[in-house]
Amino acid sequence: MSVADWEPVIGLEVHCQLGTATKMFCGCAYRFGAPANALVCPTCLGLPGSLPAPNRRAVELAVRVGLALGAKIAAVTKFDRKHYFYPDLPKGYQISQFDKPITYDGRLELAFTGSGKSVGIVRAHLEEDAGKNVHEEGGPHSLVDLNRCGVPLLEIVSAPDLRSSKEAYDYLTELKLLLKTLEVSECDMEKGSLRCDVNVSVRKKGAERFGVRCEIKNLNSFKAVERAIDFEVARQVAVLEADGAIHEETRLWDDEKGETRLMRRKESSPDYRYFPDPDLPPFTVDPAWVERIRAATPESPTAKLARYVGALGLSDYDARVLIQDPETCRYFEETARLSGDAKAAANWVTSELFGLMKGGIALSEVKVRPQHLAELIALIKDGTLNVRSARDVLAKQYENPRPAKEYVAELGLTQVSDRADLAAMMKKALDANPKAVADLKAGKEKAAGAIVGAVMRETKGRANPALLNEILAELLKATP
């Protein structure tokens, strides 16, 4: 017996912060990294007498995700209170959804990342985030930062359909791409806008019944999810093969040690005493509203890929690079629209512009805008610039986004396309290189490099390369 005789059964619970302008139940904005307790009001502080008022936009974003997952949208939904005592939970309960989640019963296809497997989505429900406890290094106090309190979360619960750590990793990658493309969440694990808990059990291959599962918390990266599953599967198999029993329990992942360890057994897990929040009446989700949300939902990653490769003629590789980020897509599509050349637009965005962006700068902060790129593409097409000069202009624009034509004039970059001038220079080069001429006549095409290079040097790199090749062929033909 070995690990190979066992089948892992894995389900994931993903929490993503919804990118709404205000929190779930009050008018406060939220920003990661703001000074502690600066983004709060009586409601998100849970002060006596304060009341929650639901954020319609958060409900819309949840419906948007539900629709993209092909899930059912609840006709009537409600909020419930989940009780536990913890210093970062100022009301002593979290407002969540218990038995009537906003959306349920959907599927996520691993179209981008994996096998194409279809993973069941049990439900996705809305809830409010808690604050954060900050433990003073070596100090006697723990501090509480309540900025994050009340930020809307969507908890997406998968069915136990995943069978390996790789599949779990692919599922997360796929889900993150979907959530980003739908523009519902930043999905940045480092900033806590995406979090994940894992349920793992194992069963003998071929067995029908699931084994006893353990929940793993404290997973800070997709890589950690993968490692934690591998560790946990091995642990459970070892226990079972030694005739031991797995207990239903919650375990914590220790990323440094690379192991999970017991946090609490099921018997000691808190009784959350869920009950409908009497401050928030149940509400109906009007089908007409759902249709409006559907109409306003951004294109899914798969639809976008099909369009980029099909209608726009991009390579599969370029299309996938672009699709990683909605802002990049918008930037690319605008460049493509203005230049009328999607392929060139994709190339200039993903190779040239990305090449200049360093130090984690976001595309939205880059001063070069789509109209700049479109202008460069146009200048190449009309022969004013060759690619090499265009690159130089872009580098200048990256620092100071003046119109390309100004740089072209200032730096004297206009491409030399005068046939007579170029032919004269070419003749001179041929005369100076009899060996290269002989090689060329003998069919050694590589020898052309020396001739073309000489003309390029003379024009400071501005010669029209296509024209040069043409002239060279003509001159060779004419030479006996």
Place this chain on the structure above:
Amino acid sequence: MPSSTAVEIAKAVQSGARSAVDVVSERLAAIEKIDGRLGAFLGVDRNAALAEAREADRRVKEGERLPLAGVPVAIKDNLCCVGYACTCGSRMLETWRPPYDATVVARLKAAGAVVIGKTNLDEFAMGSSCENSAYKPTRNPWDLARTPGGSSGGSAAAVAAALAPLALGSDTGGSIRQPAAFSGVVGFKPTYGRVSRYGLVAFASSLDQIGPFARTVEDAALCTRIIAGRDERDATSADQPLDDLVAELKTPVRGLTIGLPDEYFGDAVDDDVKAAVTSAAKALEKAGVQSVRVKLPHTPYAIPVYYIVATAEASSNLARFDGVHYGRRAKGAADVGALFAESRREGFGAEVRRRILLGTYCLSSGYYDAYYDRALRVRSLIARDFSLAFGQCDAVLCPVTPTPAFKIGEKSDDPLKMYLSDVLTGACNLAGLPGLTVPCGFATRDGAKLPVGAQLIGPRWSESLLFRLGRAIEASAGVVDVASPLAEEVR
């Protein structure tokens, strides 16, 4: 001759005949004189009240029309009011000062009213006598040996003793109507959703509603009109049209029908209380209101259902008092779990702890269906009783309490006996209906002349109708013309 009403004061201040500062100074002096014996107030800030009065005078001078110009109002101490601690009658919140005004307080201030102080209550509004206050009992202005009722006993006593013409209370199972009856004043619990609860420290969110105490029906109608209306901060507040409640008082009641529910006139109700309420029905008949007998068969379940729903919600609402963020914090706790437990043990009184335990039990895994869920189902039957009754009548008329005000200490050792004093008021909250207490007569106990109240319960949003019927009872009962002995001292 009793003291001025809110309507009279507002008229005088608006016209310039009196200044708000004069009105407020006079009531502050009255508080100074008798509240040591009465115990209605937990917090009075003389300077703040006078500053607010000056502000009202300034606004009047600048030509603003203020429906409550210079009217002193007393605020139950579970409503947030900037500048005052909001103790909720509890050690837990002894020093907690809210950074915001409750919506009702803000609306009263905008209308020109002046907050004159915060009034005593049973801790977190849990009680029927004001004896559960962590600070002091409030006494009944008609007989200082008796309770003014509760939980809004301080507000009821303040109005009955003429320390303020208006006061706000909160009513979860009768906490406005019962003390109004005991204290001989008008008390109104609006339809659930009529008044924003934002800034009311929650006891049982699905039952709580804020409402006024006043000496006259007209004052209560005016105050209701000002505090009512949709508030986007309270998702349970309704966007429901509201008549001009004061102007509507002039619409005759002739042709209306009231229902007298058999279940509310049973053996548990004292004969002279029944007689006073029956006389109110007779007065209405004289005004052209027909009366019919109706049945509210699920009435016996109101108390058990109420004590499940209310304690369940309370156990949740009071979870936030954990000693971490504000309020009482136990010293020297070994760890965070101990900090929670010890802070709550120190901060909460016995009745609050009892209800938290009851509610926690009702919501616990394995008991939820048997208690909370079943209670909700019976709750809907109680509401249906009323809907059916309103097929036969426009409003129900019944007693508010089985007895007149009881003595301090009489029931305080027996929680169940105390719970039963809500027997005639709890159903109204469970059904979310508006309920009005109007004084309708007197009963004598141990030589003391004690007021008796009649209760009018109407369909949802029937505020205007209840005030019109109440006004008709008030006109014939004559209680409004009699001042309590304590009010006599300060008129």
